[in-house]
Amino acid sequence: MKKIAIRIIKLHNVSKRLELLCKKAVFCNENERNKILITASELIDNLITHGEIGVLGVIVTLRIEKHRITCGIYVETHNAFAEFSKRMETCKDNPDAHKPWYDIKEHRWHGLGLRMCENLADRVRYRAGKKLDRIYFEIFR
Amino acid sequence: MTGISIQVSEENGFTILTISGPINSYTFTELQEKINKYAGKVNLAIHLGGVTTMTSAGIGVILAAIEDTEAAGKKIFIIAPSEIARLAMESTGFMDSFPILNSIKELQ
Numbered sequence: 275m276k277k278i279a280i281r282i283i284k285l286h287n288v289s290k291r292l293e294l295l296c297k298k299a300v301f302c303n304e305n306e307r308n309k310i311l312i313t314a315s316e317l318i319d320n321l322i323t324h325g326e327i328g329v330l331g332v333i334v335t336l337r338i339e340k341h342r343i344t345c346g347i348y349v350e351t352h353n354a355f356a357e358f359s360k361r362m363e364t365c366k367d368n369p370d371a372h373k374p375w376y377d378i379k380e381h382r383w384h385g386l387g388l389r390m391c392e393n394l395a396d397r398v399r400y401r402a403g404k405k406l407d408r409i410y411f412e413i414f415r
Numbered sequence: 416m417t418g419i420s421i422q423v424s425e426e427n428g429f430t431i432l433t434i435s436g437p438i439n440s441y442t443f444t445e446l447q448e449k450i451n452k453y454a455g456k457v458n459l460a461i462h463l464g465g466v467t468t469m470t471s472a473g474i475g476v477i478l479a480a481i482e483d484t485e486a487a488g489k490k491i492f493i494i495a496p497s498e499i500a501r502l503a504m505e506s507t508g509f510m511d512s513f514p515i516l517n518s519i520k521e522l523q
Contacts (some may be wrong), residue, residue: 289437319440387471390506
């Protein structure tokens with residue numbers, strides 16, 4: 275088993291830091307690295323958009339095993355995340371409950387990122403905590 | 416590169432936006448401003464060959480541009496998306512919505 279971790283402190287560095295993480299994941303193939311990069315980017319985008327990344331920043335870990343890759347994303351607890359994770363847990367087996375839709379008035383899509391993460395990763399779990407909120411996604415090999 | 420680069424050029428009656436770098440919540444406003452300037456007004460081609468990652472923030476902008484441009488009776492194409500841009504678009508489940516060409520030479 276291999277483990278890699280990075281910390282992201284500054285928002286403008288998110289993509290650069292995630293690219294570094296994937297570069298370190300030499301035991302993953304290109305498709306796996308691309309899935310990790312898009313999914314982690316999407317999840318961190320949402321943490322930034324709907325919450326805060328806090329003074330500690332975001333910690334991203336990769337655990338690479340023979341049959342699965344697990345990515346963990348850790349961030350300081352935020353109230354909005356607790357509500358979101360509860361909602362996601364109740365509809366985790368019903369993807370249609372949060373399928374993407376286009377808001378003509380706002381001229382923007384909603385739920386597109388959630389669908390992307392579900393399609394790229396084999397499993398995504400959202401866990402609110404007292405000190406840290408956590409998101410785990412797995413890619414089966 | 417922490418930001419995106421957007422180059423504008425003209426070819427075969429199309430305005431071509433050549434985008435390089437990451438498209439995420441940090442950079443998508445720049446993309447949105449540039450695309451909104453042209454979407455629905457001209458025939459538009461968006462070259463994604465240099466895109467290093469793409470989140471739903473950017474994909475939403477591109478999907479909206481496709482709708483606006485087609486509604487206005489203009490043409491729009493996505494040109495030569497990088498592997499990661501193509502994977503991001505596929506992951507939405509709306510791959511059929513993206514009119515993709517392999518190169519600028521195919522524009523007509």
